[in-house]
Amino acid sequence: MSVRLAGNVAVVTGGGSGIGAALAARLSREGARVAVVDLDAGNAEAVARTLPEALALGVDVTDPVAVTEMVDRVGAELGPIGVYCSNAGIGSGAGLGDEVDWARSWAVHGMAHVHAARAVLPPMVERGAGAFVITASAAGLLAMMQSAPYTVTKHASVAIAEWLSITYGGSGVSVHCLCPQGVRTPMVAANALGEAEVAASGDILEPSKVADDVVAAIASGVFLILPHPEVHDYEVGKVADRDRWLAVMRKLRARIAAS
Numbered sequence: 001m002s003v004r005l006a007g008n009v010a011v012v013t014g015g016g017s018g019i020g021a022a023l024a025a026r027l028s029r030e031g032a033r034v035a036v037v038d039l040d041a042g043n044a045e046a047v048a049r050t051l052p053e054a055l056a057l058g059v060d061v062t063d064p065v066a067v068t069e070m071v072d073r074v075g076a077e078l079g080p081i082g083v084y085c086s087n088a089g090i091g092s093g094a095g096l097g098d099e100v101d102w103a104r105s106w107a108v109h110g111m112a113h114v115h116a117a118r119a120v121l122p123p124m125v126e127r128g129a130g131a132f133v134i135t136a137s138a139a140g141l142l143a144m145m146q147s148a149p150y151t152v153t154k155h156a157s158v159a160i161a162e163w164l165s166i167t168y169g170g171s172g173v174s175v176h177c178l179c180p181q182g183v184r185t186p187m188v189a190a191n192a193l194g195e196a197e198v199a200a201s202g203d204i205l206e207p208s209k210v211a212d213d214v215v216a217a218i219a220s221g222v223f224l225i226l227p228h229p230e231v232h233d234y235e236v237g238k239v240a241d242r243d244r245w246l247a248v249m250r251k252l253r254a255r256i257a258a259s
């Protein structure tokens with residue numbers, strides 16, 4: 001079942017930058033009233049100012065109380081939430097990372113999706129309509145060689161999205177999981193995700209292209225959103241022969257390290 005965007009209410013977390021800002025703009029163009037949510041309240045405000053009927057909220061999505069309050073406020077000011085894009089993410093943690101990298105990565109790429117699901121899915125199920133979109137990454141299906149915390153917690157993002165789809169997917173609510181490779185955003189520009197690795201793994205897409213793919217998936221109901229379609233083949237190759245896939249990844253890692 002597809003969700004009507006015109007006249008609906010959408011929340012985009014991480015909406016102050018990159019993919020989130022593009023999603024907010026695209027959903028607004030479809031006629032949704034958008035709540036732009038970001039840890040950086042100034043960036044959220046700057047994005048919301050460019051959109052009609054938008055609300056900017058400075059919220060830490062890892063804080064369950066703040067997420068519940070945000071959802072209540074959006075409901076009161078814009079109306080019942082029909083689309084929730086749980087998109088905020090961080091690129092911290094080179095190599096095996098430290099304790100702080102892991103704690104932050106689990107909080108943002110794991111529990112933030114759970115806090116959001118608890119707050120918005122029951123009312124969506126009650127109304128029998130809604131779309132819940134988790135931004136994971138191709139790293140959640142494959143690997144981000146430069147970062148164990150990013151890779152592992154993005155696998156958690158994918159698993160949460162799958163679990164939510166299994167549990168809520170048949171009730172008029174659609175769950176989607178966005179898994180891009182490189183996208184031209186401040187996260188990549190800051191080298192937080194390993195510029196050489198991103199460049200070696202294919203085209204770096206514009207955030208607006210990714211936002212188009214999300215809107216198309218909400219319309220069609222498809223779960224997995226792959227702006228880089230080759231990721232499908234890579235995953236099929238991984239599942240078909242894990243040892244071969246690991247050998248290929250080791251070679252790629254060595255090539256990037258030498259470059």
Ligand SMILES: NC(=O)c1ccc[n+]([C@@H]2O[C@H](COP(=O)([O-])OP(=O)(O)OC[C@H]3O[C@@H](n4cnc5c(N)ncnc54)[C@H](O)[C@@H]3O)[C@@H](O)[C@H]2O)c1
Binds near residue numbers: 020
């Ligand atoms: N850019 C890429 O190549 C790429 C590839 C795959 C997946 N992703 C994922 O896409 C999503 C968006 O990333 P982006 O590339 O647009 O990066 P970005 O850095 O431009 O935007 C991320 C936004 O999330 C916000 N944020 C971080 N922690 C937060 C928190 N605790 N509460 C609220 N907001 C928070 C940041 O303030 C920032 O505005 C992330 O989940 C990222 O992991 C990005």
